[in-house]
Amino acid sequence: MTDTTSQLEGATIELETADQSAWPAATWFAVLSMAATSFALVSAEFLPAGLLTPMARDLGISEGTAGQVVTATASVGAVTALLSNVLIGRLNRKAVLVGLSALAVGSNILAALATDFWLLLLGRAGLGIALSGFWALSVAVVARLVGANATGRGMSIVTLGVSLATIAAPSMGALISDWLGWRSAMAMTAGLAAIAMLLQALSLPTLPASTSNSLADVFRLTRRRGIQLGMLAILLLMTGHFAGSVYVRPFLEQVTLLDTRSIALALLGFGIASVIGNVAGGRMADASIAVALAVTAVLMAFAALVLVLAGAHAGIAFALVALWGFAFGMAPVVLPTNLSRGAPDALEAAGSLMVVSFQVAISIGAVFGGYIVDHYGAIGPLTLTAALAASTVVLALLQPRS
Template identity: 45%
Template sequence: MVAQAIGPGDPAPAPETARWPAIVSLSLGVFGLVTSEFLPVSLLTPMSEDLGVSTGAAGQAMTVTAVVAGFAGPATVILTRRLDRRGVLLALTALLLLSNLLSALATSYGALMVARAALGVALGGFWAMSAGLAMRLAPPRLVPRALAVVMTGVSLASILAAPFGAWIGDLLSWRHAFGAAALVGLLALVAQALTVPRLAPSGSASLGTLLRVLRRPTIHYGLLAVMLVMTAHFAGFTYIRPYLETVPKLGIGMISAVLSAFGVAGFLGNLAGAALAERGTRRAIGLAAAALTATSAALAFAGWIPLVAVGAILVWGFAFAMVPVSAQTLMTVGAPDEAESAGALNLAAFQVAISSGAVFGGLIVDSLGPAGIFMLSGLAAFLGLFAVNAIGGPAADGPCPQGAR
């Protein structure tokens, strides 16, 4: 599992056929990471009670992961630029497994934060590398399909993570939920060890490279739009369980059902986002921003009506799920020659948005209550509409180039 330094001439050339088992193993790793990152969403109430902290403080289990991941993504790409990508990948997946075990065994708030920080390192490094690796495990004509398979891990995690966490937390305990997430990490580690070949680093990752990629208009305007829309989502989604408990006053069984339906809507939204992104990423991200603006208003001002709350949350799940695949497509279009660097910047933008949403959402939920969160969400999504309009250019309106590597 040790990452070795290898030269550009060491690895095998691009495969003539896709290495689907290896690509699926990447998707399994993404599933484990996304599940682990968002597991606290459905466990905030029992976690806060067990650890003796407020709901807002417990929500920072999301924040610390996001903050660390935002730095870890670019740092991993730069610091491991001379190492075999397979070894780096396995080390990061092993850290995913370890972080969940530490979370399950945490006896204090501080210990939980350390475990979640370790998850941030795994998340940042893995996510920054995943798109670039998928692009090297398939021939050019199958790259879009390979990326879609990897992103399926996000969709499945969106469907299963929150309701699974709520169910296990209610049936056993929140600690058992993290233990189950550790098992997913173990399965991903074994699958990757068996299927992923040695891969030399590609591109010329460095701080200078990241800055040059960031200066490309498609990249920096796209990242701004994504950050605003993602902030809108996570300001509300992080605290969705307390909201459903206190505003429409739903029971745990109904909350689990709503979260399951949210995940299904997200799966459908991911498919819709992929289809829209083939025609233009700006359209997909813009529709998501508009939908989040409208649903935030509904949840803030009429969420006490159960039917309104549930309907708005389902639309929310569908709309938000269009963003990750659209953002990933936008990055590969904007920087096909530096896929890992663009992936690191995209990861950093995602994590800044997640941490910002969780931090400000935590402040609002502790002062104004859960309903006030969606005012912040609506404002961020509305501002995102303006950023979407600034993306412009053919990259914003065209599909991912199949030969991008």
């Protein structure tokens, strides 16, 4: 056992009440290794957004077909999330996390070397398994690293990798693709995953399985009111977000009448605000999860609604897109923390349900948003976002004050 591991395990009890600034160096190192992993995995997930054209041209397929590599990752992730708790059994969770990072390395290499669409799809499916397994374990592992009372702040650091990857991955992928080709961009994500794997191996303490769940155990959790409310909150808020956020650019083009450079600045503001919201969400979630959920939903509903009503004004549109980004930055911290409060004795099983809820919400949001924008224009999806986020506010009022 390493010195880092010994220090971290010895500090576990103290962390239940310790402030974030009082975390020992070993804890910071372990949590940051989880953040590095989230950055590596989500970068690989979003990378194809900037690579579709050269990827499709090289493999001799349409851009629409190439876009299915993203769908494959999400679909496989949704299925394996339910099975992950069963498959890992009583394996040491550190070994599982390092193994998932190794799978991401191999999957990204396979995608980079793919000579046809089916090999590319296989590589992306492997990434989906790594993603779902990591996120299914994330809340439980972070709670063990920093203590239950600081789970929100710990998750805010881990999900900071998501915010940074969301901002950087598409543009970074497009830049590297133009310079060295799309395969080099894919290979870069394998390198990121390898670095994350090394950091996990060096920093995570040994994490013996605290429980072993069957598929029946996972489904049994859905009978708990806290889990039901937590899953419904994810489904409502994230369906709303992904139904509308994909069409923010068309809205800014058609309603606000911004040029390409101005739209890029607005989306950059969204990304920067999401990083700030990520940090704020962690602190608020630890103080009161019900208030944190309500604030997240209120801000998103307000931003989307006022965009619909007054988004023709450029200054208002810029401010509201940033506000939406702030709310979205809070969501990946607040929503999993909220769900975990419904099953503090079964965090890993709850993590599986969390991943499934997110993946289903992403899929439903994409379908609904696409249908509405085709029939009602760019304002339609944002109206749906406002309605579903407002519904989440009502749901937050049913949460126990904690």
